Amino acid sequence: MFNQFTSISFFDSTTFQNMTVKILAFCGSSRRDSLNRKLLEIAASAARTDGAEVTFITLADFPLPIYDVDVESAHGVPERVRALQELFARHDALLVASPEHNGGYTAVLKNMLDWVSRPTATGSSGLTLFAGKVAAVVSASPGPMGGIRAMLGMRGVLEKMGAILIPQVFSLGSAHQAFAENGGLVDEKAEAEVRRVGLGLVGVTKQLTTH
Numbered sequence: 585m586f587n588q589f590t591s592i593s594f595f596d597s598t599t600f601q602n603m604t605v606k607i608l609a610f611c612g613s614s615r616r617d618s619l620n621r622k623l624l625e626i627a628a629s630a631a632r633t634d635g636a637e638v639t640f641i642t643l644a645d646f647p648l649p650i651y652d653v654d655v656e657s658a659h660g661v662p663e664r665v666r667a668l669q670e671l672f673a674r675h676d677a678l679l680v681a682s683p684e685h686n687g688g689y690t691a692v693l694k695n696m697l698d699w700v701s702r703p704t705a706t707g708s709s710g711l712t713l714f715a716g717k718v719a720a721v722v723s724a725s726p727g728p729m730g731g732i733r734a735m736l737g738m739r740g741v742l743e744k745m746g747a748i749l750i751p752q753v754f755s756l757g758s759a760h761q762a763f764a765e766n767g768g769l770v771d772e773k774a775e776a777e778v779r780r781v782g783l784g785l786v787g788v789t790k791q792l793t794t795h
């Protein structure tokens with residue numbers, strides 16, 4: 585388990601009670617029993633307790649070709665990318681769980697982001713869909729490091745694309761043994777850290793949107 589910046593008291597969400605934060609949540613794994621998806625659910629449920637609306641999408645519902653300039657030139661931006669771009673446009677914040685494949689984030693996750701960054705139907709850059717959007721990343725792995733390399737790498741990608749990353753992070757090691765039957769984490773302290781990520785995302789989004 586890795587975490588830092590565990591206090592979110594600086595962002596007093598009670599000040600911004602009237603705003604409903606809309607969060608788009610997705611995971612870099614479409615596996616049926618994805619550990620990352622389970623972790624995402626915990627962070628999302630905390631965000632909901634602070635009034636956020638969370639929309640989950642599964643990347644398996646948006647199968648896309650591997651991004652290639654020639655494919656885009658020949659066939660244009662796929663309709664599924666248009667649907668994703670509309671989803672990104674309708675949300676204030678991104679909650680991402682990034683599995684680790686050979687020391688990095690998964691190809692399917694990066695491929696989706698690359699497609700979404702392409703020009704929208706109105707011709708504006710897809711990067712406008714990331715600019716100023718608040719984002720949080722968590723990761724889970726059966727390994728001891730919990731996918732921390734993928735989590736940090738994904739933060740770098742989202743930052744480059746224009747998102748504002750909250751300081752709260754979480755990586756869940758030995759994740760195959762970490763979940764209780766009710767979907768929570770066996771380790772209550774670890775669960776509290778995951779929930780702080782969800783709450784931090786809502787708090788920072790309210791703060792930035794209000795100002």
Ligand SMILES: Cc1cc2nc3c(=O)[nH]c(=O)nc-3n(C[C@H](O)[C@H](O)[C@H](O)COP(=O)(O)O)c2cc1C
Nearest residue numbers: 613615618619620621683684685686687725727731
């Ligand atoms: C091709 C491949 C490479 C992997 N590389 C790593 C790795 O570098 N580090 C790690 O912690 N886990 C690695 N794993 C294990 C994944 O973390 C594990 O399959 C995890 O459960 C995937 O996330 P999910 O449960 O959300 O599907 C790898 C798995 C695959 C299939």
